[in-house]
Amino acid sequence: MGRAGAAAMIPGLALLWAVGLGGAAPSPPRLRLSFQVSCPAELQAWHGLQTFSLERTCCYEALLVDEERGRLFVGAENHVASLSLDNISKRAKKLAWPAPVEWREECNWAGKDIGTECMNFVKLLHAYNHTHLLACGTGAFHPTCAFVEVGHRAEEPVLRLDLGRIEDGKGKSPYDPRHRAASVLVGEELYSGVAADLMGRDFTIFRSLGQRPSLRTEPHDSRWLNEPKFVKVFWIPESENPDDDKIYFFFRETAVEAAPALGRLSVSRVGQICRNDVGGQRSLVNKWTTFLKARLVCSVPGVEGDTHFDQLRPFPAEDVSLLSSRDHRTPLLYAVFSTSSSIFQGSAVCVYSMNDVRRAFLGPFAHKEGPMHQWVSYQGRVPYPRPGMCPSKTFGTFSSTKDFPDDVIQFARNHPLMYNSVLPIGGRPLFLQVGANYTFTQIATDRVAAADGHYDVLFIGTDAGTVLKVISLPKGSRPSAEGLLLEELHVFEDSAAVTSMQISSKRHQLYIASRSAVAQIALHRCAAHGRVCAECCLARDPYCAWDGVACTRFQPSVKRRFRRQDVRNGDPSTLCSGDSSRPALLEHKVFGVEGSSAFLECEPRSLQARVEWTFQRAGVTAHTQVLAQERTERTARGLLLRRLRRRDSGVYLCAAVEQGFTQPLRRLSLHVLSATQAERLAGAEEAAPAAPPGPKLWYRDFLQLVEPGGGGSANSLRMCRPQPALQSLPPESRRKGRNRRTHAPEPRAERGPRSATHW
Template sequence: MCASMRVCVYACVCAGGFLSSPELLDTRAARPFSFSFNTSDYRILLMDQDQGRLYLGSREYLVALDMHNVNKEPLIIHWPASDKRKGECRMTGKGGQGECANFVRMIEPWNRTHLYTCGTGAYQPICTFINRGWKAEDYVFRLVPGFLESGKGKCSYDPFQENIAALINGNLYAGVHVDFMGTDPALFRTMGGRTAVRTEQYDSRWLNEPVFIQIQQIPDSAERNDDKLYFFFREKSLDAGGGSSPSVLARVGRVCLDDEGGQKSLVNRWTSFLKARLICSVIGEDGVETSFDELRDVFIQPTQDERNPVIYALFTTAGSVFKGSAVCVYSMADIRNVFNGPFSHKHGHNYQWTVYTGKIPYPRPGTCPGGTFTPGIRTSKDFSDEAVNFMRAHPLMYHPVYPIHRRPLVVRTGVDYRFTALVVDQVDAVDARYEVLFLGTDRGTVQKVIVLPKDPSTMEELTLEEVEVFRQQLYVSSEAGLTQVSLHRCGVYGRACSDCCLARDPYCAWDGERCTAFTPATKRRSRRQDVKHGDPLRQCRGFNAKETVQFGVEGSSTFLECQSRSPQATVKGILDMRPFLHTESF
């Protein structure tokens, strides 16, 4: 889901410079979805590849849209809180910001025909099932009649508090605030007939005013009992206010999926909960290190090895004066190495964080029962008291996780905006596979960015375009609305091979006649594309490699306007003085 007052970017899986919303609409590459009913807060999106649908959750409505054309007639469910509940909500002092309504905050696939959804229920969370039918042609999208259950531990009470959730094997794992006042955050497991388990309550060593960002199951080995749930969040530092210590820290945490809690200690609590810090920083030319500590979004890019997805994380600076954003990339190998490393321990007269050097009990805290390293232990209830008590007091790892190459992939400083949301798409171009980043900003725009290796030690970042917006599609949502944007708008790069090549957009290639959407199946003979170097002289021989304007009016002057079609292109003028002929070549 997306935080309030920001652009949320969701992808299934353009002319350069800034493109305003009217200009984007003029290109016919965007389709804003207009609602015929009174709602707001369009932040919950779920893509259904099987049925070609995009599910949208908003204030008191659930909507099923055609994934390929969001303006096709939608299927709509009205799911309000009762008038009685809204009145009770207002009597508690809520409602000043319109919170006394049912804000949909989770939509998850349940099985082939049903979805599971939860909403805030006017500060009384509720959940139910949605019948979506076997296929889109069934035109079915309705609540299961007569079924409604409590959403406590599944969905936040407050619509302005973030929550994350994942349905795995019938169990719902959720990072959520559990109480009406929003003071009891937890990572919860409910449903599925298994033991309800959560993080330790009111223990700041585990969670300290967290904001939950992302959650996903990632297997750790070929042994399924080792499977873990990784979740990403930011939280208040326990050392906040202590000199140079950051006030907010970015975290990655994990638990074992089959954790049943302890037998005597940590009953109905995770016995495998661990967390580590994520570092994203850059050294400036003046030698000063700028740290990006506020984790804002995480995109987990699958690879052929399901155990080793690539983790893209979006950060901003924590201060209100200096604005900065960065994208850092992490490997699962580095994350696992940190979790297999030393534990943190507060010790000494200053009560500082140090490496724990004492005896580590067996089984090692964080390992899973019945897994690779605990073959003789059937359940977490069989863990020794020593192991459980150690974990309770030492949930934090000592070493942080550093990004690949120990530097950010993308950095923005000295600008008047921050990045808020991130999606990464893989594109097969002529010469290689490229990863394109779509970055939402707090000013309501989306930047399309590609990062290329320039040499073994440096990278080249290219902003292909920035557009203003309120499977070859990008879905952008915010509190204000939903828009469907095409990932490629190749026609705006101009009508010359050189313009198309200079754009360096992996979605586009010159086909011999015009700049069009590139597909790997296109015949190699005619297509021209050079993402890595952007060299039109090499790629466009035989085509119009440059545009030339010639005119001759003796004794007069004429203003020639030549605008670059891409932020990667530069304009150069050559003056050639000959009798009765004035040539400007670009």
């Protein structure tokens, strides 16, 4: 059995994780931007973050970007909102759409909470035509759909409920507000994956609206759907003939093919149906005759000899993003997954090719046979036309699924599962985070034209209210690639989980929804990467380039002589060799007391940089590297020197090393004074009369750093902060409410945690 078959039939063998992976530290972002506990408006001021929320309203799950009207439509609890794509905080219009009182009372009588469940949670929004949207909500466990008039003109936004076109939402919207809605509107037909009953037991793939008959999957047949949770639905053309078009469903379910010893195993699936399916003539009447499903594998292969976690559960899919290519028939599929076990927590992004998906559906069918009822590859005769093929002139002579022979229909009913799985491009995840204090929940993708090619940029939402910006970089020979984490942006101050994300390519904006609010942020923050060419180049952000003066938005159509960008390698040694924008390093004086401690602050802008310290003793021309020893401790914020000695006096140079490029950051001159000198200076200061205005004496700078009572410690010596730079605030300092201007950071062995860095 090949790897694909083994992965589908024996999940434990497909997920071969090395022991060291479970303890691996999560990849740090290059930049981490977050709210400051005491100043939540900083991200709005510096990076254009905008937010929107309605009073006494929650659960902003449905987002619809309308580029033509310049509006963002939002579905929430009892409301539909229309926001400006340029600034969601301005020109907002809201439409109240609560559930009728009698429905709420009926919901409450059924044992549901009238304050949290018996509401109309708007779950889906689709552009229906040039003037109306289709909106569907839970309706207090009474699913309902309506058409919302949005008008023709972008200059005069309209938002009005069409009361004459309210209809039953069963099969379109879930009953339960905890269930996700997955659907796509193609023409006037709605394809949705949803629970079709009040108890949430009859899950189905349903077609409604339009002129063709309504169809659904076979009910209460675990071979078709087994407790599924639908994630996304896409319409993807198969050929130039529209009769070959298919709808693809992404969901996770309990695997019927798992060995009993593994227990209940959740797996990710991709399912397909033909758009022109109209059901069978004598069997599968009003049911799908072209439904097939295959497993999506997202795992890390092990190496022989490693210790493997055979019982480790796979990454169940949380979200899928479709990224179109020049050929609209072969988009890339980016999927985020997460897993939680007794060994570790992890999240991953896997990328799939549509050609690999189609290849799995053209492969062998899974079949259960033998005394042990094992799942094997079906080796018998497959009837013609092959189950799963659409009736069209491209592949046969059948004009309708009602013309399919009975043996085709019967085979399709009994064999919906494919034996081969769909493996990710490169055979492993593109991006993996293990041991992080968050899990991936959503993903949105954008293809960006840069100076050295096109790059896919991923925006990954987490359950901690953050968004990760990851770029897919070629690795060796194509199609292998690896993900590089560029930014971690703390979007929601309350750390609410990200529930939905949409991109406006025209406006270069990202829209993020959570339970508490909707947020808007630009796809790029070029100025945050730095003020010199090397920093801009090292950022490897395809949206940004150095224009000779600043790090600014890269536009391929603009021809400028000094635009410098190297996304693939991030090597500034050549591009920035003639750059003279970096000012000369000023030498800062630092004073310490013999036998006490001194903290030399230096923090690089990039969290992925390595800091190196060199020391030049007074009167000596040679520089020596500062090594970790008993009296020296490197922290994320700088260098801590304990039990100072007179010979520690000298010049300390701090430099950041990233991608093999060394960048000097700070030059600090340390003067170690004896205790007697420090006391003499302190006494002189107390006895001295008030000094007239004029140049300040050097020792008064030192005395301002010494706390009353002498002693001296790491907390009594504090350098001025680099101006400006991205800094990490230790969590213990935030909890104790320390004054950041008078206290040095506590020694730490790693960088600040999530939500700890700000301007």
